[in-house]
Amino acid sequence: MKILALSNLYPPDFIGGYELACADVVDALRDRGHDVRVLTAAPRLPVASPAHVLRRLKLIDEWSENGMGMSPFAFRRDEAESRLVSAYNVHALTTVLDEFQPDVVYVCAITGLGGFGLMACLQFLDIPWVWQLGDRVPHHLCSTRQRVIPGLAEAFSQHIRGHFIVVSDQLRREIEVGGIRLQGHVETIPNWITGTCGENRRDFYRGGHLRIMTAGQVARWKGTDVLIEAAARLRDAGHDDFSVHIYGKVHQPDLASMIHSLHLSNHVILQGVLPHALLLEAYRDYDLFAFPTLEREPFGLVPLEAVARGCVPIISRRCGIAEWLVHGVHCLKAERTPESFARVFAEVIERRIDLQPLARRGATAAWRDFHLDAILPRIERLLVRASSQAKGIAGSSHDAYRLARMAEQLTASLLEETIAA
Template sequence: MRVLVVSNLYPSGELGGYELGCFQVVEELRARGHEVLVMTSVLAEAIACDLGHVERRLTLRAFSVVEPRGASAHRSLEFDSSVSQYANTHAVLEAIERFGPDVVYLFNLVGLGGLAIIDALTVSGIPWTWHLMDRVPVQLVLGASVPIAALYGIETGKVFDAGSLISISRNLVEEIEAQPRIGTLPRVTIVPGWAKPSEFVLDREYRRGGVLRFVFAGTYGTHEGIDLIVQAAGRLRDAGQNFTIDFFGFGNYLQFEKAALALGLVGRLTFNGVIGQSELRAVFRNADVFLFPSLEREPFGFVPLEAASEGCVPIITGEAGVSERLVDGVHCVKISRDVDSLTEAMLAVADEKFDLRAFGQRARFVVD
């Protein structure tokens, strides 16, 4: 089968979860003998690593570090990002004519003028599938003014009816369908997030040397609950627990490091930048518990499964998408997203109220 993939970003290594998910799907399709062409935007650091199946011809109008000045400039950027960029639509149609795909496989379209691309695919009659790992349909329709919405038929609630949709969680579907401009999505298949099984046969030790080792990996920000983790760490220290927390991720961690210093947590909490996937897996194999107090609307979250695959037991927000894959008290510990609930779960683990070895083995089985 010939598959044309369209994604706003496409990594040579790792970016965010959506881009990495796209990358892994493409690699699996190619490994199974399918012919895949990826249309994406320019990513300077990745060009030298690209193979012939990746074409960086699309213009990305999103995620700029410089905010547009004035209402007019902001509207223009929003239109280009969500609604239409003629050059991008033309590039996709040209690729269809040249490559002759059996299906077009869409991923994150924010920044590409996604509505026009979907409209062009619908009018052309070519089958298309959209893999949803975030609330992208909402971002696209909210970027259209009332006249533009009428032009694309958004108000009918059927703008995405021509394609088939894959969602990473039921949680995400419900969030998207709550947008009045969208309503009930057609033909949605739930395909939960995944992680590669561990390459190691683990007979691991927990609480080595009497120290409980927590770990976090993701993006530094309050939306990931870093502030909650730091506060909970202070309470664990006050309770006399012997523990460490290692942080790894994208972004600036200085504000959280300062908060940890103010609480006297020097030596217990360490903040690190991004490390490679294999190095991160090694970290998980040596940690006891993975902390994931993300926002309730988190569409899924791949990293808790990656940690689980190495026997690192997840503590997760109970409403996050990944909670649909893991069972509380069996594979993980689920919490409400507040410092009290997080502290309670961390203390319960520290007081050995949970059998980490049993949890870790069962969690690995889910991933495998």
């Protein structure tokens, strides 16, 4: 089967798990004999690009501090090109579609590319697609400044129809609560781990120094402040023999000041960014993986990586990964408060919770049910199903580009009128 993967970024140029997951699937599908090409943006810095990776798209880097225009009009123009339509990218997409003639398109993250226009182009050309939703991307494509525009949401709901993969039911609810309906076939498939199991872990907490870690973006939206305050409460309750190591890029520098002001420098340590391969090894050196993330976390892969290596996750009670792991069986869950996380830490230290059976059951489930080898056949079946449902009645690439140019020019005119008013 000929498959075109569509992603805003592609490793080694990436932001997080979404782009890495796309690369996982692409590599696995190629290993299974499929002819797969990737259409993605020109990299933000020079990177290697094998022949099957086509870096032809233009990216509006919403995630960079300098990625958007500074004036009100320039910002809104860039936001529209990022989310609504980029005629340049529609032209690049139709060119690759004409060259490659894929049976199906595997869509991943497309914010930053004029993603609404790209999906409308696929619909107009009657190109079958499967959209891997690891975040609320339809919400992004129908919104400006994070506010959903009702007319765009209705247009999306009426015209964008195909095969969707959502990584949690919570994510689907969040998208649809905003007034966006996912029309067509929707299947809930979790994110996955890769690699090999290796030797089973043998050392588990039996008292003494409790080793806690977390990894990811160091910011309040990921709960770093909750974890720091939980450490203070644990110490103030008389438990002093513990450490919390925080891995990742610091997005809010005042969190370091928070550690200092609470006199936690001997307990809570910012470890910086660790390469992913080394992070996977580091999990085995810790007893608990703390994940006090926001409730709207679509999935959350790092707790799954941790438990696969015998490090028991304690996660927010309501987040995407919480749908897939069972409290007291594979993991521990807590309310997203310092008090709740500190209470669970104390119960482990006081030996009221035995981590060994949790770690063993969690690791077994991770390697059996959440490895890409178990997940890929489900994605592959959806790709085959989608490819078989093309109607064969489609517009032309030239018409798609002309419509994209008209939409882009109309959007610019409307923005000018809005700013002037």
